[in-house]
Amino acid sequence: MFDLVLRGGQVVDGTGQRPPYCADVAVSGQKIVAVGDIAGGSDGPAARTELQIPGLVVAPGFIDTHVHTDAALLNDPQHESGIGMGVTTEVLGQDGLSYAPLSPENYRAYSQYMSGLCGVPPTDLDMSSIAAFRSHYHRKCAVNTVALVPHCAVRLSTVGFEDVPLTGAALDAAKDLVREGIDQGAAGMSTGLGFFPAAYATTEELVELARVVAEMDGVFVIQYRFFNADRAEGLAPVAEALEIGRRSGVKLHIAHHRTTPANPGDAEGLMEELDRAVEDGVDLTLDAYPYPCGSTMPVCRLPGWFVEGGPEAILARLRDPEDRARVEEFLEEINGPALGHTSWSYIGSERNRHLEGMAWSDVAAERGVSVAEMMCDVMLEEELHCGLTVLPPLSIAVWRQIEADVVRLLNRPDYMVGSDAIPIGSGCHPRAFGTYPRLLGRLRRRHGVPLEQLVHRMTGNPAERFKLTGRGTVKEGNFADLVVFDPDRIDDLASFEDPRVPPVGMPHVVVNGQLAKRDGSCTGVLAGEAVP
Numbered sequence: 343m344f345d346l347v348l349r350g351g352q353v354v355d356g357t358g359q360r361p362p363y364c365a366d367v368a369v370s371g372q373k374i375v376a377v378g379d380i381a382g383g384s385d386g387p388a389a390r391t392e393l394q395i396p397g398l399v400v401a402p403g404f405i406d407t408h409v410h411t412d413a414a415l416l417n418d419p420q421h422e423s424g425i426g427m428g429v430t431t432e433v434l435g436q437d438g439l440s441y442a443p444l445s446p447e448n449y450r451a452y453s454q455y456m457s458g459l460c461g462v463p464p465t466d467l468d469m470s471s472i473a474a475f476r477s478h479y480h481r482k483c484a485v486n487t488v489a490l491v492p493h494c495a496v497r498l499s500t501v502g503f504e505d506v507p508l509t510g511a512a513l514d515a516a517k518d519l520v521r522e523g524i525d526q527g528a529a530g531m532s533t534g535l536g537f538f539p540a541a542y543a544t545t546e547e548l549v550e551l552a553r554v555v556a557e558m559d560g561v562f563v564i565q566y567r568f569f570n571a572d573r574a575e576g577l578a579p580v581a582e583a584l585e586i587g588r589r590s591g592v593k594l595h596i597a598h599h600r601t602t603p604a605n606p607g608d609a610e611g612l613m614e615e616l617d618r619a620v621e622d623g624v625d626l627t628l629d630a631y632p633y634p635c636g637s638t639m640p641v642c643r644l645p646g647w648f649v650e651g652g653p654e655a656i657l658a659r660l661r662d663p664e665d666r667a668r669v670e671e672f673l674e675e676i677n678g679p680a681l682g683h684t685s686w687s688y689i690g691s692e693r694n695r696h697l698e699g700m701a702w703s704d705v706a707a708e709r710g711v712s713v714a715e716m717m718c719d720v721m722l723e724e725e726l727h728c729g730l731t732v733l734p735p736l737s738i739a740v741w742r743q744i745e746a747d748v749v750r751l752l753n754r755p756d757y758m759v760g761s762d763a764i765p766i767g768s769g770c771h772p773r774a775f776g777t778y779p780r781l782l783g784r785l786r787r788r789h790g791v792p793l794e795q796l797v798h799r800m801t802g803n804p805a806e807r808f809k810l811t812g813r814g815t816v817k818e819g820n821f822a823d824l825v826v827f828d829p830d831r832i833d834d835l836a837s838f839e840d841p842r843v844p845p846v847g848m849p850h851v852v853v854n855g856q857l858a859k860r861d862g863s864c865t866g867v868l869a870g871e872a873v874p
């Protein structure tokens with residue numbers, strides 16, 4: 343007798359090669375054991391649980407290539423945001439930002455630096471290695487997790503939160519940490535050159551680290567440079583990322599690369615330079631999410647000199663009148679009026695909680711100060727526990743054009759879907775609850791994308807890139823990570839106005855053979871494993 347049979351659905355198998363076809367799917371233990379016509383038992387049912395799903399699609403569970411749920415999963419392991427939208431595997435450790443390998447002191451300090459992005463993880467966990475990090479998620483949360491070795495942790499563990507070159511013995515130690523992390527199961531390494539201490543790095547440092555990742559056949563995930571352009575050998579941000587790929591030979595993966603309100607409609611122009619690099623031999627993949635604006639933490643708006651030394655030093659500079667004046671001038675100069683076109687997504691304290699969802703321009707006006715001053719004040723009041731969402735463009739046409747661009751980019755076989763989920767705060771970005779159903783629902787229908795192609799970008803494609811053996815496709819012998827959805831009804835309900843609403847049209851989600859969502863509700867089963 344099988345443990346579970348999904349009966350009468352249309353299989354979209356995740357390969358992108360085969361149109362939907364009618365088949366039953368049988369599961370025993372953690373694995374898919376049969377796909378085809380499964381007879382009912384002659385003296386009783388064929389499975390302990392049978393779900394009739396005529397008219398619905400059964401597809402591999404979605405593999406989210408870019409999330410910031412490293413703390414959210416520890417604090418709320420049922421993870422309704424991810425499971426709710428059909429995600430069964432999440433790639434953690436993104437943008438160089440995560441918690442291991444770190445000493446207890448560095449773990450506590452860096453948790454505070456990252457708190458606007460991730461919230462606060464439990465303080466007493468062993469984060470001294472990637473193996474320890476993985477153990478905190480293994481069979482303790484609803485989704486499978488993949489680790490990357492985060493560049494910031496590597497720098498913190500070797501040269502601290504200092505603006506110094508990583509060379510000589512320190513560079514050797516950093517390379518050992520990367521090697522060890524991948525040995526312990528990380529799928530590769532990540533950097534984020536809009537975050538510190540990663541952005542203190544030169545191109546040469548990044549090439550050196552990427553070479554280790556290449557030796558180990560891992561993926562090097564990069565958020566390209568925002569700070570310290572002078573360390574990039576005269577290269578613009580995208581050119582620098584490609585140069586790292588070219589010189590190291592690593593499998594390069596560029597995170598959240600899409601058009602913005604500055605270049606809507608120019609998906610082709612966006613890719614020209616990258617396509618030339620691929621012709622030159624760069625091994626490149628990318629991801630994107632279907633929204634016109636992003637979300638992050640305000641600490642990443644601050645330049646390198648201001649954040650050097652870590653959270654205590656940042657708070658001291660926020661209190662210092664001269665440093666404050668200088669950084670506010672920097673913020674106004676580099677962002678202009680766009681700085682106010684932002685809202686507070688997450689606020690740590692009760693006292694300021696009412697700011698969640700408020701536009702920065704409104705908060706500043708209410709307080710009678712400039713936007714930059716208000717931003718610095720709130721960071722200080724919250725001791726950095728505050729996050730932001732950029733507001734969507736005022737023109738709906740621009741918004742729709744960027745969505746069309748994302749759909750067009752996802753036509754390319756080198757693209758996959760990464761939600762960039764940050765599921766904290768009442769004003770969080772709707773991508774944490776809506777990315778996958780938004781693409782499979784309204785955007786697929788609006789643009790007439792073949793279902794099997796879009797599903798491949800969410801499943802088989804990332805499984806292959808991140809070497810998640812036995813996942814990403816519906817076939818016998820694979821792990822039973824599955825989603826069941828109604829192709830005509832599926833849609834996101836999470837909006838900027840009401841971002842924490844689960845989608846419709848996706849009744850069941852299976853992780854490692856167990857129902858994590860059934861009939862539209864999370865079950866509380868924590869069957870996720872640290873993979874691969």
Ligand SMILES: [Zn+2]
Nearest residue numbers: 408436437762
């Ligand atoms: Zn990110």
